[in-house]
Amino acid sequence: MKIAIPFILLAYYALHQDFWNWTTARPLLFGFLPIGLTYHALYAMGAAALMAVLVKVAWPARLEAWAEKEPGE
Amino acid sequence: MTPLLFVLAYLAIVLYIGVFAFRQSRGQAEDYFLAGRSLGPWVFLLSLFGTHMTAFAILGSSGHAFNFGIVTFGLMASSSAFVVPVLLLFLGTKLWAVGKKFGHITPVQIFRDRWECGHIGTLIFFLQAALLIPYIIIGVMGGGTTLSVISGGLIPFWAGGLLVAVVVMSYVFFGGMRGTAWVNAFQTVLFLTFGMIAVFVIGNGMGGFSAIAEKMLNDPKTSHLLSREKFSPLAFLSYTFNPLSAIAFPHIAIFCLTAKKMTQFKRTVMLYPLCILLIWLPCVCLGVFANQAQEIPALAAKVDMKFATGRPVVADDVMLQLLGHFAPEWLAGMLGAGIMAAVMASDSQILALSTMFTEDIFTFYGARERFGQKAQVTTGRLFIVLVTAFAYFTALNAKASIFDLAVQFSFAGFSAMMPLYVGALYWKGSTKWGALAATLWVAGATIALFYAPRGFTVWGLAPVVPMTLGAAFLLWLVSTLTPKPSANTVERYFSV
Numbered sequence: 313m314k315i316a317i318p319f320i321l322l323a324y325y326a327l328h329q330d331f332w333n334w335t336t337a338r339p340l341l342f343g344f345l346p347i348g349l350t351y352h353a354l355y356a357m358g359a360a361a362l363m364a365v366l367v368k369v370a371w372p373a374r375l376e377a378w379a380e381k382e383p384g385e
Numbered sequence: 386m387t388p389l390l391f392v393l394a395y396l397a398i399v400l401y402i403g404v405f406a407f408r409q410s411r412g413q414a415e416d417y418f419l420a421g422r423s424l425g426p427w428v429f430l431l432s433l434f435g436t437h438m439t440a441f442a443i444l445g446s447s448g449h450a451f452n453f454g455i456v457t458f459g460l461m462a463s464s465s466a467f468v469v470p471v472l473l474l475f476l477g478t479k480l481w482a483v484g485k486k487f488g489h490i491t492p493v494q495i496f497r498d499r500w501e502c503g504h505i506g507t508l509i510f511f512l513q514a515a516l517l518i519p520y521i522i523i524g525v526m527g528g529g530t531t532l533s534v535i536s537g538g539l540i541p542f543w544a545g546g547l548l549v550a551v552v553v554m555s556y557v558f559f560g561g562m563r564g565t566a567w568v569n570a571f572q573t574v575l576f577l578t579f580g581m582i583a584v585f586v587i588g589n590g591m592g593g594f595s596a597i598a599e600k601m602l603n604d605p606k607t608s609h610l611l612s613r614e615k616f617s618p619l620a621f622l623s624y625t626f627n628p629l630s631a632i633a634f635p636h637i638a639i640f641c642l643t644a645k646k647m648t649q650f651k652r653t654v655m656l657y658p659l660c661i662l663l664i665w666l667p668c669v670c671l672g673v674f675a676n677q678a679q680e681i682p683a684l685a686a687k688v689d690m691k692f693a694t695g696r697p698v699v700a701d702d703v704m705l706q707l708l709g710h711f712a713p714e715w716l717a718g719m720l721g722a723g724i725m726a727a728v729m730a731s732d733s734q735i736l737a738l739s740t741m742f743t744e745d746i747f748t749f750y751g752a753r754e755r756f757g758q759k760a761q762v763t764t765g766r767l768f769i770v771l772v773t774a775f776a777y778f779t780a781l782n783a784k785a786s787i788f789d790l791a792v793q794f795s796f797a798g799f800s801a802m803m804p805l806y807v808g809a810l811y812w813k814g815s816t817k818w819g820a821l822a823a824t825l826w827v828a829g830a831t832i833a834l835f836y837a838p839r840g841f842t843v844w845g846l847a848p849v850v851p852m853t854l855g856a857a858f859l860l861w862l863v864s865t866l867t868p869k870p871s872a873n874t875v876e877r878y879f880s881v
Contacts, residue, residue, distance in 0.1 A: 343595035
């Protein structure tokens with residue numbers, strides 16, 4: 313799973329460049345949010361979900377133990 | 386008058402928080418500069434976010450959206466919502482661990498220890514300080530603008546900026562990191578709460594966002610603001626490099642060292658994107674829709690000038706104009722205080738500069754050994770006064786808008802310094818000479834940027850891209866050709 317993390321991050325980074333929404337404002341979410349803005353609001357929410365997964369699977373637990381360890385332990 | 390009273394009451398509260406934090410302090414350097422590495426999870430999240438979100442996020446973003454439309458959100462907010470938590474997860478935690486293990490307080494201390502260098506660290510200090518000053522100026526300018534507009538011109542820009550500068554300086558001076566963190570946490574809660582109310586109140590006042598959106602789409606002069614048709618995709622891509630600055634900003638890097646436990650990063654990493662969404666989406670929406678607020682003379686004049694000249698106008702006061710016109714007085718006061726909260730985030734930058742000066746210069750060159758720890762804290766406080774005074778007098782003469790000032794210097798420069806952090810913390814092969822080459826590159830490129838015309842690009846890319854890639858390339862190239870730090874040092878840092 314951990315080996316896939318860089319590729320997942322790269323793929324999510326690429327999704328930021330939504331060229332397909334570039335020249336259009338419609339459809340308007342709730343009647344006023346243009347599609348370009350709606351997409352990026354959803355992108356931010358997706359980032360929160362992705363971070364929750366990363367914290368679960370890629371949390372540097374050994375780093376914390378290393379930092380707390382006294383010299384000579 | 387009522388909104389002004391609310392804002393003044395708010396300034397009194399944050400001043401009191403600073404004094405309260407002062408009473409809790411133990412007078413030691415680590416306590417003053419890092420709150421004794423004791424911040425809990427919620428304060429850590431709220432104040433780290435408050436530290437990152439400044440006048441730029443509130444006033445600059447709505448001003449930019451007024452001129453350029455919805456593209457503003459994708460340019461800075463959604464990219465930050467992804468990039469910043471990733472940086473906190475992989476670099477922030479490592480900074481915390483190294484700081485905790487070796488007792489470091491600033492990034493330069495880490496660089497000096499990791500690469501076994503002295504004066505190169507001093508050079509990095511000066512570059513960081515030079516890049517941070519514009520960001521502090523942004524805060525003072527935002528404070529001056531906010532008070533001036535909220536008071537209906539009763540308090541001029543110079544007096545508003547002065548009042549904000551003095552209040553910020555005072556609670557940083559007394560409260561140190563503890564006071565700054567508490568104030569930032571309070572500020573974030575205030576703005577997150579009242580920011581959402583502002584959107585609904587102003588939206589209703591303008592006749593509903595749906596009606597405004599339809600009007601804008603049917604007007605050829607404004608329809609482009611609801612799409613990105615006038616913005617180059619390559620420039621849009623370039624802006625994703627700007628959030629790399631987050632971890633290289635000394636105030637954020639130093640803040641990473643204040644957490645009590647590393648697990649406190651978890652909540653911050655997960656909730657950061659949502660906090661960004663909650664702050665930026667209302668600001669961008671209001672900035673765009675302000676183009677239809679023809680009943681406000683100041684905004685109507687800006688729209689006319691924009692279309693007459695075909696150039697962007699100074700629009701950092703857009704949000705405040707909307708607030709003053711559409712919100713009832715008491716609510717405008719609460720919201721004004723909320724906005725004031727965000728624009729006053731220059732506190733942590735001022736404290737960071739003071740911390741860096743006392744640790745990286747004062748202590749490193751032997752003054753703490755000679756004069757003691759009390760003298761170190763006193764010097765830090767004196768430095769706070771000097772930096773604030775300098776920022777204030779520069780802000781009085783600054784002509785660029787908040788957004789331009791931030792993007793052109795601070796973001797580009799600090800983003801380009803990010804490879805130094807990756808090299809020091811994740812690459813055994815990095816050397817002090819590689820770090821020197823990258824630092825000189827960033828310094829030279831920033832000076833060149835200062836003299837470059839506004840909107841300057843390199844093959845269609847914003848300067849931040851070649852600056853960052855150039856720094857990474859030089860760090861790699863020169864490090865591969867020069868001798869490595871001792872095996873002992875490398876072992877100490879990579880024995881995880």
